């Protein structure tokens with residue numbers, strides 16, 4: 207039958223509030239049990255032992271823990287490696303057990319617990335476990351969003367030879383030289399508007415985006431500075447794991463920032479909300495959160511959909527404080543001019559990246 211568009215009359219319709227998924231905690235015990243189950247299962251042909259942690263309200267295509275973000279457990283037994291893969295999604299990885307090596311494009315990253323790295327899109331990726339323990343990683347990606355748009359593209363090598371060919375191709379030098387767009391000037395037509403020839407459409411300016419590594423042994427001592435900011439600080443005690451390829455979008459990948467927070471005990475953050483969705487991996491201490499009125503408690507090793515987009519939420523540290531890794535689709539939202547943010551429920555809603563954002567009291571604390 208011929209496909210025909212529906213004509214949906216939306217005349218006079220008021221804007222709708224977005225649907226919000228409830229927050230959800232996946233406990234350390236559930237994650238550890240799944241790591242053991244994957245490790246004990248027969249080895250798949252491609253070497254990938256992996257489980258997608260799917261929110262109960264997620265609908266295919268695009269199953270994830272947030273509507274646009276997935277969280278996968280990936281496991282390798284000692285001596286194992288996966289065959290090379292690549293995809294047009296991008297990802298952040300962290301190690302939650304054991305040690306290992308990632309080869310991502312031209313980069314080789316030796317990782318251990320709490321290390322973080324980014325996986326740029328279309329870079330060949332291979333993980334190896336050269337340690338004595340089971341290796342477990344959490345990998346967060348924008349695959350669900352691309353699957354919803356029906357444009358997720360992924361390839362898988364079928365043997366060791368093709369793995370090596372992929373890396374050789376990735377490492378081959380890109381030829382320099384004149385580009386067609388050098389002969390196709392952009393035409394100003396007044397009032398700030400331009401006409402841009404096709405040669406620019408198919409050859410946009412590029413930004414180098416390599417896999418970067420944030421080793422925990424380097425990051426951890428630096429977190430003392432944010433943990434020690436004085437009482438009454440109105441910001442959040444964290445560093446973004448910043449990848450300069452994301453420029454003003456302040457990300458770790460072009461979709462996400464990964465940030466690591468370090469909180470002393472008994473600090474309660476103010477309720478706020480943002481259109482970016484956040485997933486937290488709590489890897490030290492304990493605490494509690496209120497998300498859209500729902501109260502949740504968590505401890506080291508738990509994973510949580512901590513801020514479904516536009517949910518009012520706040521987090522509070524337990525008596526010993528906490529460490530958390532947060533994955534949040536902030537750069538994606540800035541790129542779309544969609545990052546609306548309310549820093550306290552008394553503040554106006556701001557569109558971050560298009561207007562001056564919120565100001566903490568950091569100057570008072572560092573100058574006093």
Ligand SMILES: [Fe+2]
Nearest residue numbers: 478480484513
């Ligand atoms: Fe938040």
